[in-house]
Amino acid sequence: MNISINPIVALLIFPGGLCLLAYGLVYEFVDRKLIARFQNRVGPRWFQPLADFIKLLAKEEIIPASVNAALFIVLPILALAAALTAALYVPMFGLQPAYSFSGDLVVSLYLLSLMTLCIGLAGANTGDRFSLVGATRALTQLFSYEAPFLLAMLGPAIALGTWNIGTINSAAAHSWWFMITQPFGFLVALIGLMGKLELPPFDAPEAETEIVAGALTEYSGRGLGIFHIGRDIELVIGLTMISSFYMGGLSSPLDFLWKTLVLLLVTALLQSLFARLRIDQTVGMWWRVGTILVLVQLLVIIGGQYLAPLIKPLIGG
Amino acid sequence: METKHEPEKFIVSIGPQHPALKEPGHFEFTVDGEVVTNATARLGFVHRGMEKGTEARNYVQDLYLMERVCGICSHVHAMAFALGAEKLAGVQAPPRAQAIRELVAELERIHSHLLWLGVAAHEGGFDTLFMFSWRDRETVMDLLELISGNRVNYSANVLGGVKIDINDTQRDALHKGMDFLEERTHHYMKVVTEDETFLGRTRNIGLMTKAQAQLLGAVGPTARASGVKFDVRVDSPYAGYADFPVKLITEPAGDLEARFVVRINELYESYRLVREIIDHLPEGELSVRMPRRIPEGETISRVEAPRGELLYFMRSNGTDSPDRVKVRTPSLCNWASVLTLAVGHKLADMPMILAGIDPCFSCNDRMVTVNRGSNAENWSWEDLRKYGIAYYK
Numbered sequence: 001m002n003i004s005i006n007p008i009v010a011l012l013i014f015p016g017g018l019c020l021l022a023y024g025l026v027y028e029f030v031d032r033k034l035i036a037r038f039q040n041r042v043g044p045r046w047f048q049p050l051a052d053f054i055k056l057l058a059k060e061e062i063i064p065a066s067v068n069a070a071l072f073i074v075l076p077i078l079a080l081a082a083a084l085t086a087a088l089y090v091p092m093f094g095l096q097p098a099y100s101f102s103g104d105l106v107v108s109l110y111l112l113s114l115m116t117l118c119i120g121l122a123g124a125n126t127g128d129r130f131s132l133v134g135a136t137r138a139l140t141q142l143f144s145y146e147a148p149f150l151l152a153m154l155g156p157a158i159a160l161g162t163w164n165i166g167t168i169n170s171a172a173a174h175s176w177w178f179m180i181t182q183p184f185g186f187l188v189a190l191i192g193l194m195g196k197l198e199l200p201p202f203d204a205p206e207a208e209t210e211i212v213a214g215a216l217t218e219y220s221g222r223g224l225g226i227f228h229i230g231r232d233i234e235l236v237i238g239l240t241m242i243s244s245f246y247m248g249g250l251s252s253p254l255d256f257l258w259k260t261l262v263l264l265l266v267t268a269l270l271q272s273l274f275a276r277l278r279i280d281q282t283v284g285m286w287w288r289v290g291t292i293l294v295l296v297q298l299l300v301i302i303g304g305q306y307l308a309p310l311i312k313p314l315i316g317g
Numbered sequence: 318m319e320t321k322h323e324p325e326k327f328i329v330s331i332g333p334q335h336p337a338l339k340e341p342g343h344f345e346f347t348v349d350g351e352v353v354t355n356a357t358a359r360l361g362f363v364h365r366g367m368e369k370g371t372e373a374r375n376y377v378q379d380l381y382l383m384e385r386v387c388g389i390c391s392h393v394h395a396m397a398f399a400l401g402a403e404k405l406a407g408v409q410a411p412p413r414a415q416a417i418r419e420l421v422a423e424l425e426r427i428h429s430h431l432l433w434l435g436v437a438a439h440e441g442g443f444d445t446l447f448m449f450s451w452r453d454r455e456t457v458m459d460l461l462e463l464i465s466g467n468r469v470n471y472s473a474n475v476l477g478g479v480k481i482d483i484n485d486t487q488r489d490a491l492h493k494g495m496d497f498l499e500e501r502t503h504h505y506m507k508v509v510t511e512d513e514t515f516l517g518r519t520r521n522i523g524l525m526t527k528a529q530a531q532l533l534g535a536v537g538p539t540a541r542a543s544g545v546k547f548d549v550r551v552d553s554p555y556a557g558y559a560d561f562p563v564k565l566i567t568e569p570a571g572d573l574e575a576r577f578v579v580r581i582n583e584l585y586e587s588y589r590l591v592r593e594i595i596d597h598l599p600e601g602e603l604s605v606r607m608p609r610r611i612p613e614g615e616t617i618s619r620v621e622a623p624r625g626e627l628l629y630f631m632r633s634n635g636t637d638s639p640d641r642v643k644v645r646t647p648s649l650c651n652w653a654s655v656l657t658l659a660v661g662h663k664l665a666d667m668p669m670i671l672a673g674i675d676p677c678f679s680c681n682d683r684m685v686t687v688n689r690g691s692n693a694e695n696w697s698w699e700d701l702r703k704y705g706i707a708y709y710k
Contacts, residue, residue, distance in 0.1 A: 038445065039444060039445045039448040039449070040448055040449060040452055041448055129327070129328070129329045129330065130329070133329065133348075133351075133664065200442060200444070201442065201514055203442060204442075204665060207442060207665065208336045208337070209336060209337035209439065209440045209441075209442070209668040210337065210664060210665055210667065210668055211329075211664075212335065212336055272444070272445045273445070274443070274512075274514040274515075275438070275441045275442055275443035275446075275512070275514045275515040275517070275518050276441060276442020276443065276514075276518070276665075277514060277517070278517075278518065278663055278665040278666070279351065279663075279665065280351070280663065281517055
């Protein structure tokens with residue numbers, strides 16, 4: 001679907017900005033509610049994430065004495081800004097991306113990683129033991145899932161011969177779902193997204209029973225609220241990217257809605273099925289299994305592209 | 318520039334307030350990266366002066382006080398106290414009362430083990446198991462409420478017997494509850510022995526050999542998971558355990574998984590016992606008369622709490638209140654094993670190793686001996702109260 005929107009509107013209200021904030025909160029609610037139901041709990045009411053956010057904004061923000069105050073304040077804003085910017089390059093709500101250029105896939109993936117970097121820095125900025133351990137774990141985890149996740153997202157890009165998200169999105173609609181032709185990539189991308197968002201079972205960086213809230217232990221009030229909503233937005237963007245790449249593209253808002261919600265359902269199921277992995281188990285799993293799976297798949301894709309012209313005349317294609 | 322650089326120690330201190338701790342305790346883990354190189358514990362944050370408190374009350378009042386030593390295993394404390402007082406007075410509670418004591422003790426063990434299963438799963442980041450086991454635990458809480466009127470402090474004991482009886486409706490409800498729980502427990506057994514991610518957190522973690530367990534003085538399921546054949550219910554049966562014997566359950570492995578398996582197998586054993594007791598409840602009186610003044614003497618009363626051997630030392634002086642009551646709870650015996658096992662493990666394993674002994678802080682924080690050098694002091698209840706007020710001012 002192609003609707004031309006005034007760039008300012010696109011940036012601030014729809015599909016970026018306010019609309020995205022609201023959407024992030026809605027998805028957080030759906031996620032929490034689903035997990036609660038899987039765990040036989042009642043779960044939150046629909047406005048709970050919004051209420052949490054407003055409450056956090058209204059609370060006093062305590063800046064610890066030992067931190068670099070400027071960094072402490074800027075980091076959550078930077079994380080949120082990165083997430084919001086990344087949203088402009090992906091087909092939000094099934095519309096054409098608000099902006100696009102030929103290498104925007106790499107840029108948006110980088111913008112998505114900025115969140116984790118900010119969290120890691122935020123943890124390292126404070127002198128708190130739990131924050132330091134949390135930051136170390138967050139960055140360790142970043143190094144473990146980032147490469148496989150990136151490779152998994154490159155799978156469809158290489159197969160379609162373009163690194164432009166908008167083009168991949170529209171081209172994906174005209175071929176088989178990549179979920180079927182590149183199952184490993186899909187799996188790694190989905191689980192990589194869970195690692196990125198530090199969702200269980202990859203929540204070692206913020207394991208409350210060990211290190212309280214991990215890197216964000218010292219954060220309170222506004223900073224914490226902004227980090228939270230940044231993560232919600234990243235959830236939406238991540239789901240949008242994976243469904244547009246691997247689930248046959250997003251051509252309309254309805255398409256967007258059901259595909260991302262199905263993915264969210266799957267992640268919620270995965271979140272409630274497993275016990276938390278230790279950080280060494282996470283790293284081991286990603287490098288021993290995840291990376292190898294996507295590498296094999298990438299080799300198959302690249303090999304296939306070289307072989308296809310050779311085979312085609314033989315089978316009369 | 319001849320400054321000597323000691324390698325800086327990175328100490329992660331956990332508690333007294335920490336999300337992993339349901340009760341206050343303080344632990345310091347010296348870590349090298351993620352690996353723990355040293356562990357220390359400081360206890361005593363919930364010291365309430367209960368032992369001293371018993372001396373200022375009479376035996377009947379003490380029974381209520383001791384029931385409140387622990388919020389999870391309240392019945393065994395009252396039972397240990399009642400058994401001790403009865404032994405001193407030379408009174409024997411009637412068989413029906415003894416059987417009901419055992420019944421409530423086993424129901425309490427079921428609720429305690431299910432609670433522990435949930436807490437341990439939560440420490441390992443497996444919240445689904447936590448929620449499910451606590452939901453099912455409600456069944457046994459409701460049953461306890463049905464037979465005693467209370468969910469936590471059942472107050473089933475009186476000196477010389479029990480005050481609750483089991484009627485037919487309660488018997489049916491207990492049967493139904495046990496059937497439901499047994500079916501659920503099969504599921505939990507499957508989860509803790511087959512779930513790959515969970516096994517990754519429990520198998521070969523916190524390994525304690527039989528020799529280590531004996532050396533460190535571990536008790537209860539913690540020791541039995543290392544193959545130590547010790548259970549007060551079997552070794553020196555009290556209350557109804559002579560008539561309704563319990564099977565000793567051990568596991569040789571000694572790791573966290575074994576501690577899960579031992580406790581779940583004990584659940585099966587408890588379901589069996591509860592059924593057997595309510596089906597063959599001896600007829601007769603519920604209590605016998607107990608003298609108000611208890612003759613001079615001292616005794617040790619041992620019972621098997623859900624966490625292990627609970628020991629009461631009681632000394633009477635011929636009046637209606639005890640001269641000294643000393644409580645030694647199972648958690649206290651198991652601390653040494655935690656601090657020893659912690660070394661060499663990952664920081665992420667700490668909550669589970671800690672939870673593996675099913676620690677109960679309030680239980681073991683009671684009396685701190687004030688013994689400054691040679692002038693050992695003997696404090697009265699009033700002195701202790703004043704000291705407490707001054708300390709916290």
